Amino acid sequence: MTSNPTTNDEAARTGRSQLRVLVLFHSWSGNTHCLAEAVAAGAALGPEVKVELRRVPELRDERTLLEDQRIGAKFAVIQACPVATADDVTGADVLVLGCPTRMGTMSAEMKCFIDGLSTLWRAGAFEDKVGAAFTTASTPHGGHEMTLMSLAVAMTHLGMVMASPGYTAAIFEDAGSPYGATATSKVQGVRVRPSEADQTAAQALGRRAARVGQLLRRGRDAETVLS
Numbered sequence: 449m450t451s452n453p454t455t456n457d458e459a460a461r462t463g464r465s466q467l468r469v470l471v472l473f474h475s476w477s478g479n480t481h482c483l484a485e486a487v488a489a490g491a492a493l494g495p496e497v498k499v500e501l502r503r504v505p506e507l508r509d510e511r512t513l514l515e516d517q518r519i520g521a522k523f524a525v526i527q528a529c530p531v532a533t534a535d536d537v538t539g540a541d542v543l544v545l546g547c548p549t550r551m552g553t554m555s556a557e558m559k560c561f562i563d564g565l566s567t568l569w570r571a572g573a574f575e576d577k578v579g580a581a582f583t584t585a586s587t588p589h590g591g592h593e594m595t596l597m598s599l600a601v602a603m604t605h606l607g608m609v610m611a612s613p614g615y616t617a618a619i620f621e622d623a624g625s626p627y628g629a630t631a632t633s634k635v636q637g638v639r640v641r642p643s644e645a646d647q648t649a650a651q652a653l654g655r656r657a658a659r660v661g662q663l664l665r666r667g668r669d670a671e672t673v674l675s
């Protein structure tokens with residue numbers, strides 16, 4: 449997904465490379481994918497920002513997910529999103545990671561993907577990239593914050609600069625958390641999609657991560673001019 453068709457024109461006009469935001473997610477039944485799309489929409493600050501949406505590889509055979517009666521149709525939509533390549537990850541200035549909460553922490557698929565970055569990590573490929581996190585879980589206290597923190601811990605190890613939402617937007621008083629965007633996918637036993645407020649908080653997270661990315665980029669550009 450590219451947020452704005454005029455992005456390349458803008459880069460050519462200004463002579464400045466675009467800020468690249470990668471929204472990297474894992475999702476089976478679409479809740480986290482829904483937040484990922486909201487994060488991507490929020491990160492699309494303008495023509496100088498290119499936003500891409502990518503998923504992490506599955507650990508299970510994708511056919512078994514497609515054949516699963518509960519999630520098959522939802523996973524078919526997710527499957528259409530490209531799987532992230534190493535170039536997608538290294539080329540991004542901002543990485544917003546999101547996955548379901550599983551057993552109170554990030555999904556194994558996301559953890560496996562992050563662990564697979566170790567060669568790039570040792571080469572310093574993640575230093576000074578901006579990071580932020582989002583998750584969904586089926587119960588109100590099912591581990592949202594633990595998952596957000598586990599993603600933050602991983603990004604901290606990679607040498608990234610975390611753009612925590614805190615209460616930088618009013619929506620975080622009502623949805624999401626100061627650690628990242630969240631949604632609860634079951635209410636009184638009924639499966640529900642992330643609410644409008646959850647999606648608004650996810651947009652605010654994307655906006656904040658891209659904004660912090662822009663500030664870092666401008667500081668770096670100014671440093672280059674001065675040196």
Ligand SMILES: Cc1cc2nc3c(=O)[nH]c(=O)nc-3n(C[C@H](O)[C@H](O)[C@H](O)COP(=O)(O)O)c2cc1C
Pocket residue numbers: 474475476477478479480481547548549550551552553584585586587588589590591633
């Ligand atoms: C193996 C497994 C473990 C899970 N563990 C938790 C959990 O610890 N806490 C929780 O609230 N929900 C848990 N869930 C529910 C998912 O987090 C929830 O349904 C989530 O919204 C799914 O995201 P998705 O629609 O993007 O796939 C678990 C689901 C699975 C399949």
